[in-house]
Amino acid sequence: MPELEGKRVLITAGPTQEPIDPVRYIGNRSTGKMGIAIAEAAAQQGALVTLVCGPSSVESSDSIKRINVKTAQEMFDAVMEIESEKDVLILSAAVADYRPKIVADTKIKKKDNGLMIELESTPDILATLGTRKKAGQVLVGFALETDNELENAIDKLNRKNCDLLVLNSLQNEGAGFGHDTNRVSILDRHNNISNFELKSKAEVAKDILQAITDYK
Ligand code: C5P
Numbered sequence: 001m002p003e004l005e006g007k008r009v010l011i012t013a014g015p016t017q018e019p020i021d022p023v024r025y026i027g028n029r030s031t032g033k034m035g036i037a038i039a040e041a042a043a044q045q046g047a048l049v050t051l052v053c054g055p056s057s058v059e060s061s062d063s064i065k066r067i068n069v070k071t072a073q074e075m076f077d078a079v080m081e082i083e084s085e086k087d088v089l090i091l092s093a094a095v096a097d098y099r100p101k102i103v104a105d106t107k108i109k110k111k112d113n114g115l116m117i118e119l120e121s122t123p124d125i126l127a128t129l130g131t132r133k134k135a136g137q138v139l140v141g142f143a144l145e146t147d148n149e150l151e152n153a154i155d156k157l158n159r160k161n162c163d164l165l166v167l168n169s170l171q172n173e174g175a176g177f178g179h180d181t182n183r184v185s186i187l188d189r190h191n192n193i194s195n196f197e198l199k200s201k202a203e204v205a206k207d208i209l210q211a212i213t214d215y216k
Contacts, residue, residue: 003213005046010086011039012079012125014054016072018099020117021108029177030094032056034168034201038090039064041205050086052078054093072096072122079125083132088212090140091126092166094177098122130161138212140164150185150193157187164188164211186211 013035017025036058039051043063050065052075060066069075072095083089098119108115126141133139141162143153149169157165167185183198186208196207 003045004042004088004209007047007087008085009042009047009049009088009090010052010079010083011035011042011049011090012052012075012093012095013039014056015094016054016075016096016122017070018072018096018122019103020100021104021106023107026096026099026119027055028094028096030054030056031178032058033178033180034182034204035090035092036060037201037205038092038208041202041209045209047088050082052093054095072099072125076123076125076128080128083129084134086137088138088140089129090208090212091129092142093125094144095125096122124160126162127160133161138163138215140166140208140212142166142168144168144170146170153185153187157189162189163215166208184208188215
């Protein structure tokens, strides 16, 4: 892909929140900073950017079309509605893998003997896009691993039919959730791996976009 100017780019970012009852949810520590930095950098390069974003206090500029969602299902539905018209799909959201099977209508009362909540899997947005990828579409996944990082990342890239996979390591100080810096490796389908230094998320965003434009 020669350059991003005029390309239609879809980015997911942030966490999802899976309700337990009207006041509680299952969530995670993602802030949306990395995905929103990618959206800003892509817009600056002239891409037409749509951001599908879970609950995040990070703002995005007016040049980005932002669709706010809360749950994995809402994110799935928003993405599937528009994905076929996109050239580049960057899935950086930290989507909850499980959600409560039954959502209580009223606040669950506190009892003395604990609480069991049955969970079911959420739909996998990235894997679904991998099964319906069109010729010419570039699909980029993210992985956050705590062990066997590279092995798990290569497996994820292949299993979910990604073109590129950005590996974040929680073992790097200053990288990952909440930080303004990140340290990533970018893997591609042809077994190339590029390792990057710890940088600001704005700089990491540029590296990721460069890997997309260089990808053949
Ligand atoms: O399997 P795992 O959750 O580690 O995969 C991470 C990648 O898959 C990320 O790109 C994330 O945005 C995406 N994902 C998704 N839908 C899910 C779970 C993960 O799009 N339900």
